[in-house]
Every structure is written in C-alpha cells, then in structure tokens.
Amino acid sequence: MKEQIEASVCTVGGRRLGGYLALCLLFMALAMPAASDQTDPALDRLFADLARTGSHAEASQLTSEIWSRWIASDGAADADRLMQSGMALMNRGMLDGAEQVFSQLIDDHPDFAEAWNKRATVRFLLGNDTGSRRDIARVIDLEPRHFGALSGLGMINMRDGDLQGALQAFEAALRVNPHLDQAVDVTKQLRQQLRGQPL
DSSP: OHHHHHHHHHEETTEEOGGGHHHHHHHTOOOOOOSOOTTOTHHHHHHHHHHHOOOHHHHHHHHHHHHHHHHSOSSOHHHHHHHHHHHHHHHTTOHHHHHHHHHHHHHHOTTOHHHHHHHHHHHHHTTOHHHHHHHHHHHHHHOTTOHHHHHHHHHHHHHTTOHHHHHHHHHHHHHHOTTOHHHHHHHHHHHHHHTTOOO
C-alpha cells in the first residue's frame, strides 16, 4: 500500500511531482517515538547541531532524532497509540481513516504539533489544500522550526501556482534545516522560474 501513497504524492493534477517525492516522504516521516514532543528541551541542541554540521550522515541522524521527538507525545500513552494507529493507516493508504484518527488526537491533545502535521499531510494527499494549509499554520504556531510543515506549505503553494509563496516556504524550511537536498533543488528551480529563465 505504500506505493499508493507514493503514487498520490508523485502525481498532482495529472502532473508528476518527481523530485518532490523525497520532500513529501520527509513531510510524512514515520520515525518511532523517543520521549517527548515539540516541547522537548533537547530539540534546541539538535537544531543547533543540525545547523552546524557539514556531514550528510550526521545531518540525517539529527533529522531522524528530531522527527522521533516530534512524533512522541509528552508521556501520554493514548496519544502515542493514536499517533501510531494514524501513521499505520496512512502508510497503508487508508487516508480517510487516518484523518479521523489524527482529528481525534488533535481533539484530545490540541497542543501536540505533530498531530496537526500528520493531519495536514493526510489532507494534502486527499487534495484538501485548504484544510492542510490551516493545519500547517497551527503546526508552525506550535513549532516554528517544523521544516516538514514548511516544506508541505511549499508543495501546497506550488500546486496552487503560487511560486513566490512556494519559494518563501522552502527557503524558511532551509533556514531551519539546510540539509534538505530536495528543497535546495526545488528552490533553485523556483528562483529560475521566477526570473523567467527556462529550467
């Protein structure tokens, strides 16, 4: 079923997104919980290390650890159970069910940024850009460093034809995590397009 999700991410409005797939998968990252959420004080150190490192391997490890902390609730077993259930449904392509689970998680834990991010992802995959954009706004309100949500906003703006908005969103994601290779490539392409240069 993972292929179904990848297919829905790769093709939007009959147009293949191609190089944006890695960004979409990052946006959906399915790391296992560590021990907290976006309030984990260890995130400050992780983001500082991510900005400092020049090592691709270290950046990958730091990014995974950040996702792990984002996905974990702040010690609420019911939240962890719903998060894992929603991600399993999403990974099997059962997007309507996943949206319901993440909505329940948001109702129960409205300050859990990753619950909003996961629902934003599902809504993006379902083509509900308005709902996804609203959820992303809440993610960024709760965790301004959420490079996955910022990248997701960039993809929504691209799908809507707002290239300037897409560029701004991807640039914001890169300011937080400069190691998003696909975002680097997309940003270069967007700058060329906005200058009227052929890709």
